[in-house]
Amino acid sequence: MSKRRQRSTGGAVRRTPSSYRDPSERVVYIATEGPKTEQDYVILLNQVYGRKKGFRLHFCPHPDRNGLRPKEVVETVIEAARGSDAEMWALFDRDSGDKTPHDIRDAMRLAAEKGVQVALSHPSFELWLLLHFQQHSSPEGGLNATVIDRLRRHPDADGFAGYDTQSGDRGKGLGGARGQALLGREEIAVRNARSLVRQCLHPHGGCSARDLTVGRIPAEGESYEDWTRRTGHAPGCDPAERDPSADVWRLLVSLGIVTVKA
Numbered sequence: 001m002s003k004r005r006q007r008s009t010g011g012a013v014r015r016t017p018s019s020y021r022d023p024s025e026r027v028v029y030i031a032t033e034g035p036k037t038e039q040d041y042v043i044l045l046n047q048v049y050g051r052k053k054g055f056r057l058h059f060c061p062h063p064d065r066n067g068l069r070p071k072e073v074v075e076t077v078i079e080a081a082r083g084s085d086a087e088m089w090a091l092f093d094r095d096s097g098d099k100t101p102h103d104i105r106d107a108m109r110l111a112a113e114k115g116v117q118v119a120l121s122h123p124s125f126e127l128w129l130l131l132h133f134q135q136h137s138s139p140e141g142g143l144n145a146t147v148i149d150r151l152r153r154h155p156d157a158d159g160f161a162g163y164d165t166q167s168g169d170r171g172k173g174l175g176g177a178r179g180q181a182l183l184g185r186e187e188i189a190v191r192n193a194r195s196l197v198r199q200c201l202h203p204h205g206g207c208s209a210r211d212l213t214v215g216r217i218p219a220e221g222e223s224y225e226d227w228t229r230r231t232g233h234a235p236g237c238d239p240a241e242r243d244p245s246a247d248v249w250r251l252l253v254s255l256g257i258v259t260v261k262a
Helices: 003-008 037-053 070-080 101-114 125-130 145-153 177-182 186-198 224-229 248-254
Strands: 027-032 056-059 087-093 117-122
Touching: 027 037, 027 070, 037 056, 037 125, 037 177, 070 087, 070 101, 087 101, 087 248, 101 117, 101 224, 117 125, 117 248, 125 145, 125 248, 186 248
Parallel strands: 027 056, 027 087, 087 117
Antiparallel strands: none
């Protein structure tokens, strides 16, 4: 039995970027809560940066056009990547309108057990979009009305004035002017998002975006505390209370789109 097969049948580890001899090998599976905005964002990253940075993002087919629960997002990427040793990411929101803190915690713990990276947005993925144009550090209690309003009104957010006001691509899509408005602002977004980690209101402190790793993640059996440290948050920091937060920045850093200093 080959070493590769031995690794994939027990005690396997997710591969680090440096472990890919041929960068074109690097496939990253991504499952998302929403079927439109996040998918458009994944397509945008693939088209603009994939060949240049040596990755291919595989968007997992979305089984429900109405969106998935957080745990379902994690289960979807696990199933899609089954049999491979590819990297796995799950993107979902806090959005208190249809999720409980228990939903978020359950999904996070399953992700930790199965070696899935999570990019949690609190209150919504739209916060990550807004951070491309401005900082937003006020707690929203899981509601995204203010975030979307600021995104629509920002003078540099071309095309977003009608965001989520119509159906189809004109509603929550990121094609055309919207996608172009985001490009070239990734470093701004990452800087703003990392600042939110430092400002986290965890009562015992310890949350920081410094000295994080995008290294090996055990495919089976990493402790929740060790897995949580990868996000920059303290082991006891409740993910449902990270208000606001936008962890998509970690995906961009792991892909080499943005480089950050410790």
